Amino acid sequence: MWTVRLIYFLVVLGVGNARARKSPPAAFLNPPSEAVDYVDPLIGNGGDSPNGSGGMIPSTAPPFGMTRWVAQTRQNYVSVTPYNYTDTKIHGFQGTHQPAIWMGESGQAVIIPGIGDVKVKFEDRGLRFSHDDEVITPSYYSVNLDTEDSRQILVEKSATSRVGHLRITFPTSAATDPWIALEASRASVMGSADPTNVTYPHGTISISPSTQEICGSNAERQDFIIGPNPAPSFAGYFCARFSAPLVGWGTASNADGTLSPNVTSAGGRQLSGYARFAQGTTQVDVRVGVSFISVDQARRNIEAEVPDGQTLEETARATRAAWAEKLDLVQAEGGDDETKTVFYTGIFHTLQYPYEQSEDGHYYSGYDDQVHEGESYTGYSIWDTYRAEWAWLIFLAPERINGMIQSMLNDYTEGGWLPMWKNIVETNIMVATHADSLIAEAVLKGFDGFDVDLAWEAVHKDATVPPENDWTTLYYDREENVGYEVRAGLSSVYETKGWVANDVHSESASRTLDYSYDDFAVSVLASQLGRPNSTFFHNRALASPFTIFNAGTGFMEARNASGAWAGPDEGWTEGDMWAYTFDVVHDVPGLVAAKGGNASFVAFLDEHFDGGHNDHTNEPSHHIPYLYSLAGAASKTQSRVREIAQSNYNSSVNGLSGNEDCGQMSAWYIFSALGFYPVNPVSGTYVVGSPFFDKITFSLPGAAAPLQIVATGASTGKPYVCSLTVNGEPRTTPIITHADIRAGGELLFGMAAELCTWASSTLDTVSSTPGLVLQS
Numbered sequence: 092m093w094t095v096r097l098i099y100f101l102v103v104l105g106v107g108n109a110r111a112r113k114s115p116p117a118a119f120l121n122p123p124s125e126a127v128d129y130v131d132p133l134i135g136n137g138g139d140s141p142n143g144s145g146g147m148i149p150s151t152a153p154p155f156g157m158t159r160w161v162a163q164t165r166q167n168y169v170s171v172t173p174y175n176y177t178d179t180k181i182h183g184f185q186g187t188h189q190p191a192i193w194m195g196e197s198g199q200a201v202i203i204p205g206i207g208d209v210k211v212k213f214e215d216r217g218l219r220f221s222h223d224d225e226v227i228t229p230s231y232y233s234v235n236l237d238t239e240d241s242r243q244i245l246v247e248k249s250a251t252s253r254v255g256h257l258r259i260t261f262p263t264s265a266a267t268d269p270w271i272a273l274e275a276s277r278a279s280v281m282g283s284a285d286p287t288n289v290t291y292p293h294g295t296i297s298i299s300p301s302t303q304e305i306c307g308s309n310a311e312r313q314d315f316i317i318g319p320n321p322a323p324s325f326a327g328y329f330c331a332r333f334s335a336p337l338v339g340w341g342t343a344s345n346a347d348g349t350l351s352p353n354v355t356s357a358g359g360r361q362l363s364g365y366a367r368f369a370q371g372t373t374q375v376d377v378r379v380g381v382s383f384i385s386v387d388q389a390r391r392n393i394e395a396e397v398p399d400g401q402t403l404e405e406t407a408r409a410t411r412a413a414w415a416e417k418l419d420l421v422q423a424e425g426g427d428d429e430t431k432t433v434f435y436t437g438i439f440h441t442l443q444y445p446y447e448q449s450e451d452g453h454y455y456s457g458y459d460d461q462v463h464e465g466e467s468y469t470g471y472s473i474w475d476t477y478r479a480e481w482a483w484l485i486f487l488a489p490e491r492i493n494g495m496i497q498s499m500l501n502d503y504t505e506g507g508w509l510p511m512w513k514n515i516v517e518t519n520i521m522v523a524t525h526a527d528s529l530i531a532e533a534v535l536k537g538f539d540g541f542d543v544d545l546a547w548e549a550v551h552k553d554a555t556v557p558p559e560n561d562w563t564t565l566y567y568d569r570e571e572n573v574g575y576e577v578r579a580g581l582s583s584v585y586e587t588k589g590w591v592a593n594d595v596h597s598e599s600a601s602r603t604l605d606y607s608y609d610d611f612a613v614s615v616l617a618s619q620l621g622r623p624n625s626t627f628f629h630n631r632a633l634a635s636p637f638t639i640f641n642a643g644t645g646f647m648e649a650r651n652a653s654g655a656w657a658g659p660d661e662g663w664t665e666g667d668m669w670a671y672t673f674d675v676v677h678d679v680p681g682l683v684a685a686k687g688g689n690a691s692f693v694a695f696l697d698e699h700f701d702g703g704h705n706d707h708t709n710e711p712s713h714h715i716p717y718l719y720s721l722a723g724a725a726s727k728t729q730s731r732v733r734e735i736a737q738s739n740y741n742s743s744v745n746g747l748s749g750n751e752d753c754g755q756m757s758a759w760y761i762f763s764a765l766g767f768y769p770v771n772p773v774s775g776t777y778v779v780g781s782p783f784f785d786k787i788t789f790s791l792p793g794a795a796a797p798l799q800i801v802a803t804g805a806s807t808g809k810p811y812v813c814s815l816t817v818n819g820e821p822r823t824t825p826i827i828t829h830a831d832i833r834a835g836g837e838l839l840f841g842m843a844a845e846l847c848t849w850a851s852s853t854l855d856t857v858s859s860t861p862g863l864v865l866q867s
């Protein structure tokens with residue numbers, strides 16, 4: 092394996108847009124895993140605006156880890172990540188819970204190392220570093236910090252789900268006065284939109300020289316102003332345990348840098364604590380237990396995950412093993428290093444959210460502000476992730492699906508509703524109740540290890556009970572002082588007329604289409620569970636979308652309660668009339684019919700793409716290239732998918748064209764690379780595209796045999812599919828069922844350099860030249 096790794100790192104040096112990457116010391120490279128070595132956690136950190144790239148950070152944590160540890164180059168807020176590739180100084184190492192670029196931080200802790208005078212003020216504590224020096228992997232990170240007198244502090248870190256493990260190597264020269272500080276609270280702002288609006292969350296510090304610990308809490312929760320859950324007693328708790336004796340200590344103000352020596356306990360705003368170590372101390376190992384429950388629980392988390400005596404190497408190897416256990420399930424052959432880097436990094440991204448919120452069988456709930464027994468996850472960006480990320484988790488992490496659903500049901504029990512965008516609490520961000528889809532898809536795909544009756548009750552409530560003040564609250568994005576948004580507009584006038592009224596609600600046309608899809612999911616769940624309501628929701632799901640189809644323009648269009656058309660630019664969220672007119676994934680035949688049949692639907696798709704209307708940087712466009720296949724133009728899906736993959740993903744820091752959105756951007760890429768995509772997630776089917784690799788062996792957890800996806804030539808100039816055989820059986824339609832693949836087996840694609848007629852009968856009838864110029 093060493094040879095393979097060596098070749099890989101050398102090869103990457105030569106690729107145009109990839110950076111030179113430093114390999115970790117050999118002790119951190121166990122177990123060997125080529126798949127993990129392909130992961131580049133810097134991908135998606137760049138971009139010249141918050142939505143210019145992925146909004147990802149080069150953080151260290153195991154899959155679904157509760158806390159991610161990252162070098163902090165700037166203060167992170169809503170729309171500002173804690174690490175920005177353009178920055179030149181590191182101001183500490185943060186245990187972050189900010190799950191996506193648009194979400195607020197909550198209860199974070201920061202470890203700040205230094206020598207000489209203790210400096211905790213953000214502006215003063217930054218130390219220069221060079222990207223050339225950074226070693227960045229999913230399980231281990233290191234960097235050299237340049238001190239003001241040109242000495243260097245080496246910081247290495249790894250992490251388990253609830254413990255950050257750092258090792259600080261101080262300079263060996265005399266009179267270093269080494270110290271480490273822990274920031275408990277800071278001045279916070281709501282977001283970059285208004286940096287002058289400052290809040291001062293409460294923090295606590297307690298220093299225990301005898302146990303060599305600094306513990307504390309941080310009540311910061313930047314999303315406090317939105318959503319219905321005040322969560323008044325929320326705090327992040329932490330306990331940093333040092334391997335070296337403390338020879339001095341105190342608290343410090345990060346407002347003005349003032350130190351309060353010998354003070355061991357304090358509470359308040361902009362508060363840090365610090366520990367000094369003896370002259371000549373060269374290395375300090377720090378384990379930071381993190382909890383949402385208590386300081387004691389943070390300590391127990393240390394004992395459970397990184398007990399006394401465990402070395403950084405051991406922690407990093409265990410975390411690497413956790414990544415390898417997942418990434419090694421997917422072995423891609425053929426394809427260059429660039430493609431593999433994007434692919435495996437994508438898988439790394441998809442396994443970060445939702446993240447664990449329970450600790451030792453207990454969790455703090457932001458919905459009722461209590462600690463409960465059970466399992467909990469947070470970081471649910473469901474408007475994004477219901478599309479393909481959830482289907483991907485069902486494949487790759489089935490052992491967590493029941494727990495992730497039970498967690499949503501706990502939210503329902505404690506707060507009254509299933510989550511929409513849970514970031515510790517409900518944030519009401521984006522629209523619709525796509526938890527319905529998550530549950531229906533899981534049940535359809537065989538999961539039942541949660542309270543199924545409660546799941547039906549919760550989903551049925553989504554579909555039948557409007558939010559408070561449904562006629563008087565707009566429920567615009569991030570509206571403050573409102574209740575649970577859920578299906579705003581259900582009573583005005585979706586239930587009676589089939590559309591959400593644009594003069595009563597924000598984002599009305601998007602809501603109409605999204606609610607109709609959710610109704611379809613509800614009907615699927617009802618039929619899976621043998622409930623009597625399936626037909627009702629099925630019918631509503633099929634009728635509603637077309638109540639806003641304006642046959643005069645050929646586009647979906649928002650309507651007022653009266654029925655008057657509201658205008659083509661009204662009522663959309665994160666998309667426009669082009670993207671949303673294609674947003675009837677549960678009734679593509681109905682949509683095709685509305686557009687005048689397959690040939691004119693394909694022409695409409697061409698107009699959409701060739702006119703520059705497809706915006707892959709945002710989710711409403713993700714399924715659109717796959718619609719060609721459903722209209723008898725599979726070869727066009729193949730060329731569009733290849734083109735989109737090429738122009739929206741690469742291995743550079745800017746390598747994601749849009750926000751990762753808790754894994755959905757990468758899930759699109761991964762499914763596309765496999766050669767199929769879940770256009771309608773609750774259909775139990777996938778639409779065939781164009782596989783990127785010559786062969787993928789996917790050891791599906793729990794399957795009797797691995798899934799072999801064979802597409803010889805796919806990576807070397809043969810993007811077109813001429814035939815498909817599923818477990819020996821030839822297929823003429825571009826559809827694969829979940830049953831086809833769940834047990835393992837073989838998907839055999841016949842690939843070609845030129846367009847094929849396979850599943851492309853509609854193209855015979857259209858005059859436009861099919862296909863794009865490919866750059867494969």
Ligand SMILES: *[C@@H]1O[C@H](CO)[C@@H](O)[C@H](O)[C@H]1NC(C)=O
Pocket residue numbers: 136137138139140141142143144146170171172175176177
């Ligand atoms: C990184 O920082 C630069 C310079 O401040 C800024 O323009 C850019 O928007 C930031 N990137 C992200 C993804 O926020």
Ligand SMILES: *[C@@H]1O[C@H](CO)[C@@H](O)[C@H](O)[C@H]1NC(C)=O
Pocket residue numbers: 140142
């Ligand atoms: C980036 O996001 C902001 C805030 O949502 C939005 O106003 C802006 O139009 C977006 N820019 C692009 C290029 O998508």
Ligand SMILES: *[C@@H]1O[C@H](CO)[C@@H](O)[C@H](O)[C@H]1NC(C)=O
Pocket residue numbers: 281288316
């Ligand atoms: C600061 O932001 C909060 C939350 O959005 C808002 O309620 C408050 O009015 C703002 N204060 C100022 C001075 O703008």
Ligand SMILES: *[C@@H]1O[C@H](CO)[C@@H](O)[C@H](O)[C@H]1NC(C)=O
Pocket residue numbers: 352353
């Ligand atoms: C802190 O305690 C040490 C040891 O007792 C003492 O030498 C020192 O003077 C104290 N510092 C302050 C500022 O009180």
Ligand SMILES: *[C@@H]1O[C@H](CO)[C@@H](O)[C@H](O)[C@H]1NC(C)=O
Pocket residue numbers: 593594651655656657
């Ligand atoms: C739709 O309702 C809005 C708000 O009441 C109103 O301003 C607008 O004129 C209405 N549009 C039509 C076409 O009736």
Ligand SMILES: *[C@@H]1O[C@H](CO)[C@@H](O)[C@H](O)[C@H]1NC(C)=O
Pocket residue numbers: 555623624627
């Ligand atoms: C669901 O089915 C039950 C039992 O038939 C019925 O009472 C109820 O009205 C139905 N609800 C909806 C929304 O269809």
Ligand SMILES: *[C@@H]1O[C@H](CO)[C@@H](O)[C@H](O)[C@H]1NC(C)=O
Pocket residue numbers: 688689720721722723724850852853
């Ligand atoms: C459109 O094409 C699809 C896929 O080939 C086919 O199943 C469907 O019957 C066609 N629809 C019409 C109306 O011809």
Ligand SMILES: *[C@@H]1O[C@H](CO)[C@@H](O)[C@H](O)[C@H]1NC(C)=O
Pocket residue numbers: 107108738739740741742743745746747748
């Ligand atoms: C990588 O992808 C980003 C996002 O699509 C794009 O802006 C950038 O130009 C690409 N870089 C290279 C070298 O292809």
